[in-house]
Each structure stands twice: as structure tokens, then as C-alpha cells.
Ligand SMILES: CCCCCCCC/C=C\CCCCCCCC(=O)N[C@@H](Cc1ccccc1)C(=O)O
Ligand SMILES: [Zn+2]
């Protein structure tokens with residue numbers, strides 16, 4: 327069934343004319359130039375979000391005038407497209423992406439972050455990887471297919487959120503509730519979250535595609551210490567700042583337990599084993615014996631460390647009101663990214679057991695449990711369709727493996743509609759590219775973007 331569906335879908339050739347190639351990259355540049363920044367929950371650039379809606383109408387006219395596509399605006403700035411297929415007996419699927427981006431101050435950028443300038447074969451700008459590339463490629467591919475008289479057999483939804491970078495409460499969450507109220511269930515969902523990994527494992531020269539079938543949870547834990555204010559000329563032995571700094575330092579110095587043995591990572595590495603030469607292939611094939619060494623090695627690098635444990639990042643620290651006043655209160659916020667084998671409650675307990683200071687008070691600001699693992703066996707329709715599509719669009723990729731997304735995505739709001747949630751962005755990503763996501767000089771190669779449109 328899956329092979330048949332895949333062959334049918336491949337009937338329309340995915341070659342682009344010179345004019346189409348130019349149009350698609352210029353359309354992406356135009357999208358980057360609209361500063362759809364999310365600052366804080368409920369605080370967005372609404373002018374830019376409205377402009378983005380008009381821009382989509384302008385660059386994808388066929389999508390908006392096709393009779394079997396319904397377009398709805400949800401939560402004021404998010405967009406839901408329902409593409410009606412010809413065979414209602416097939417359960418629909420869903421493609422996700424988000425329109426908003428994180429802020430990008432000009433400092434450090436080689437070109438202004440909202441210029442969308444092209445240099446040396448790359449389009450630069452905030453959102454080129456996270457995640458306007460997906461927004462534009464999904465709609466661009468649909469536009470080009472419709473021009474080629476495409477009528478899908480299987481219905482699908484395209485959901486474009488406008489506040490993913492600040493929780494998704496006004497966008498993805500509302501779209502998901504709307505579809506649930508309509509009684510919709512989908513076969514699977516595809517969102518951002520993983521890539522074609524290129525150069526992430528030093529001894530592996532060949533890139534591999536990682537499809538995330540789970541995603542880490544998170545906990546924003548605010549820690550607070552109160553002390554009696556007074557004159558700084560006669561200070562107490564410890565101030566609220568000193569007590570809190572010591573607590574935070576203990577948390578930083580004491581990593582959460584290594585969870586290598588209990589999770590997907592072993593399966594990821596076992597499946598990757600055949601890509602390595604001796605002795606790594608033997609080590610990955612015999613993790614029952616070598617796991618202590620492998621898990622230690624993975625702790626050395628920040629990205630692989632994030633795969634083996636719940637991570638601890640102290641992201642905010644506020645205290646003090648005047649140079650000569652003993653601070654009445656000190657607050658720090660710690661952002662934990664929870665390994666799928668742990669829970670929010672377990673992480674709170676572990677944190678308290680590390681700090682062991684009852685002068686510290688704890689306040690949970692936000693907590694999300696890790697997402698369940700979506701099926702990735704031979705009968706998992708979504709996973710197998712994604713795998714076959716990767717193999718056909720990128721024949722040079724020798725392996726597709728399941729993995730865990732270390733960040734959070736809008737897909738977590740769709741667990742009410744499906745058990746098949748997959749995160750994959752069909753783009754080659756190097757560790758340097760990774761540093762551009764939420765960082766500086768975020769960029770996408772023109773060639774990679776064209777491939778994403780296939
Ligand atoms: C053996 C394999 C090694 C390779 C592993 C590489 C894994 C890392 C690669 C890519 C991960 C990129 C993730 C891109 C998605 C980013 C999504 C995002 O930033 N989400 C926000 C959402 C959020 C959450 C809470 C409050 C506000 C926003 C996030 O997680 O911070
Ligand atoms: Zn994103």
C-alpha cells in the first residue's frame with residue numbers, strides 16, 4: 327500500500343524551469359524580509375503577521391483560488407489549509423510549519439537579518455532554517471503541483487502557526503482544538519525538528535536523515551531567595567544573591583543523570599551502526615557491552631549531551647535594587663529540557679535534591695512532559711512514507727533513522743489528533759548551520775531550498 331501510494335505521488339515530475347527556480351528563491355527572500363517576530367507570549371509583531379498573510383496570497387495565487395482547497399485564518403494570524411483529496415476513504419495527514427521567528431538584533435550578522443540577501447549561493451536571514459523555509463516550501467510545492475493539474479488522492483491539512491516561538495497557545499493550539507471540534511483525526515503529522523545531519527558525528531563522514539519520533543519535555547523552574555534588606559555597610563554573612571548563586575552553581579555543576587540506556591538513542595545508534603567502519607560498527611552493534619563508554623563520549627559535546635540527559639540551563643538571574651542596599655530578593659530561572667525517560671515531577675525532585683537548601687523557594691512557571699514515541703516500525707504509515715520520500719528525493723542519503731528532538735515544536739499541540747507525530751525538515755544541516763538557528767547568520771543554501779520544494 328505504501329509503495330503504491332508513493333509511486334502514484336511521484337508521477338508528477340519534480341523538475342523546475344529556470345523561471346520557477348528564480349521565483350521560488352525570490353519568494354523566500356520576500357518572506358524573510360517581513361519581520362514576523364515573536365517577543366513574548368502574546369507579544370508579536372502583528373503588523374508583520376498581517377502583512378505575511380497578504381504576501382502568501384500574492385505569491386501563491388493558485389493555492390488560494392483552487393476550489394478543493396479551503397483556507398481559514400485561525401487565532402487572527404495563523405493559517406489552516408484543507409486540501410480535499412479525491413479518495414475520502416483515506417485518512418488525511420497534516421503538514422506543520424510556523425511563520426513567526428525569534429528576534430534578531432543586527433549585531434554579528436554578515437548581512438542584516440531581515441534583508442533576505444543572497445551571498446555565495448546562500449540566502450541569509452532570520453527564519454531561513456527556522457522555519458519560513460518550510461512555510462514557503464510547502465506552499466510553493468503545492469502551488470507548482472496545482473499548476474501541473476495535481477489533484478491529491480489523500481486529503482491533507484497545512485497548519486501554519488504564528489506563535490510557535492512563544493508556546494503556540496494562540497496558533498497551533500487553536501487549530502488543533504478547531505479540528506478536534508470538527509471530529510478530525512489524522513494519520514500523521516510532519517513538523518520541523520530534525521534534519522539531514524551532516525558532520526554531527528566526527529567519525530561519520532556520510533550525512534544521515536534523522537526523523538524525530540519523540541521530543542523532549544521542558545520545565546521552567548524559578549528559584550527565589552528572600553532576605554531582610556538593610557545597609558550594605560554591615561552585611562550579613564550571606565545575601566539572597568550569594569545563597570541563590572551557590573544554589574544555581576550546584577545545579578550547573580551537577581548534571582542530571584545520564585539516561586543513555588533508557589530510550590531511543592540506543593535504537594538510533596544501532597540503526598546507524600552499518601554506516602561506520604570497524605571498530606565503531608562493532609561498538610554500536612554491541613551497546614549491551616559498550617554503552618558505558620559510548621554514553622560517556624556523548625557527554626563531551628553539547629548536542630549529543632542533550633540526547634543522553636535532561637539538560638540544565640540557567641537562563642535568567644535578577645537581583646539587587648541599589649549598590650548600598652542588601653538585596654531583599656534574588657530570582658533565577660532554570661530551563662530544563664526533560665529526557666523522554668523522565669517526568670516533570672522527577673526533575674523537580676532531582677533539582678531540589680541537588681540544591682539542598684531550604685532557604686530556596688521553587689515556582690514552576692511552565693512545564694511540559696516529554697512527548698510519547700510515535701510508531702516507526704514497518705507498518706507505521708507516516709514514518710515509512712517520510713522514509714521513502716527522503717530516499718527518493720535524496721538518493722545519496724544511505725540511511726534514515728528515528729531520533730529525539732532536543733527542542734520543542736508546535737507538533738506537541740496535535741497529540742489529540744494522532745499518535746503519529748514526526749519531525750523532519752528536508753535540509754542538510756551542519757553543526758555550523760545549527761548555531762545559526764536562534765543565533766547569528768542563519769542561512770540556507772539556494773540549492774538546499776530548491777531540494778526542499780521537490
Ligand atoms: C546521534 C545523533 C546526533 C545528532 C543530533 C542532532 C540534534 C540537534 C539538531 C537539530 C535540532 C534543531 C531543532 C530545531 C527546532 C527548534 C524549535 C524551537 O526552537 N522550539 C522552541 C519552542 C519553545 C518552547 C518553549 C517556549 C518557547 C518556545 C524551543 O524549544 O525553545
Ligand atoms: Zn521553529
Ligand SMILES: [Zn+2]
Pocket residue numbers: 428456491764
Ligand atoms: Zn525556533
